[in-house]
Each structure stands twice: as C-alpha cells, then as structure tokens.
Amino acid sequence: xxxxxxxxxxYWDIKEVELTRIRRFRxxxxxxxxxxxxxxxxxxxxxxxxxxxxxxxxxxxxxxVMWNGYSPLHKRVVxxxxxxxxxxxxxxxxxxxxxxxxxxxxxxxxxxxxxD
Numbered sequence: 001x002x003x004x005x006x007x008x009x010x011y012w013d014i015k016e017v018e019l020t021r022i023r024r025f026r027x028x029x030x031x032x033x034x035x036x037x038x039x040x041x042x043x044x045x046x047x048x049x050x051x052x053x054x055x056x057x058x059x060x061x062x063x064x065v066m067w068n069g070y071s072p073l074h075k076r077v078v079x080x081x082x083x084x085x086x087x088x089x090x091x092x093x094x095x096x097x098x099x100x101x102x103x104x105x106x107x108x109x110x111x112x113x114x115x116d
Contacts, residue, residue, distance in 0.1 A: 020109060021106040021109065022056050022106065022109070023109055024045075028044055028045050029043070029044060030045050030059075032106055033106075033107055034067075034080060034089070035089075035099070035104055036080055036089075036091060036097045037067075037071040037073055038072055039072055041065055041067055043061060043065060050062060050065070051063075057087060058086045058087035059084060060084060060085050060086055061084040065080075065082050065083070067081075071097065074097060078095070078097045079094065079095055080095055080096075081095055088103050088106065089104050089105075089106055091103070091104070
C-alpha cells in the first residue's frame, strides 16, 4: 500500500542516516524516488506495513507498491505498481505510465531534486 507521492520533502523531517537509494522519513516511513512519476513514493514500515530488508544501497520492499494519484511529470492521474527488489524497481504491466513492464535501478538520493 502506498501512502504518499510528493515532489518535495521537508529536509528537517528526514532522519540523517547514510542512505543512498532510499530515505527513512520520520520514524515509520520509507521513501524512494520513482523515476516514472518523478516524485517520492512513501510506504509505512510499521506493523502490517511494508517489509524492508534494511539495505539502503539495494533495498527490497515487500509486498508490491501500488499508487494511484497525480503525477507531476505526467500532469495527470496515473497508476504506478511496482516491486522494489535489490535496489531495482520492477514496474508491472498494469502501470498507466511509459515505464510499465520495465526494470529501472533506484536512483541515488543525492541526484534527486526537491530535497532542499
């Protein structure tokens, strides 16, 4: 279950940890930047939320991440459905954006705009 998509992050709310492909946001949220939607997708890591393997370089989130919402890149509502496995986003074919069916490496957090 996806919790949020946003094109900005309040830097001071992000835990300062050495993270390269994924961010821990507040105490119980994990965020990754989706190159298909050009925004952050955030999931809960609380009980009954998403599992996280603890590897910030090659993260795995379980189960799949599903999001339906407004994409700043497409300027319309899109469906984004993916698996994040070993640092790679596997976009499923039911996505309504051009990345459906493709696999893309998670971008390094330092290369993503909108963090400041």
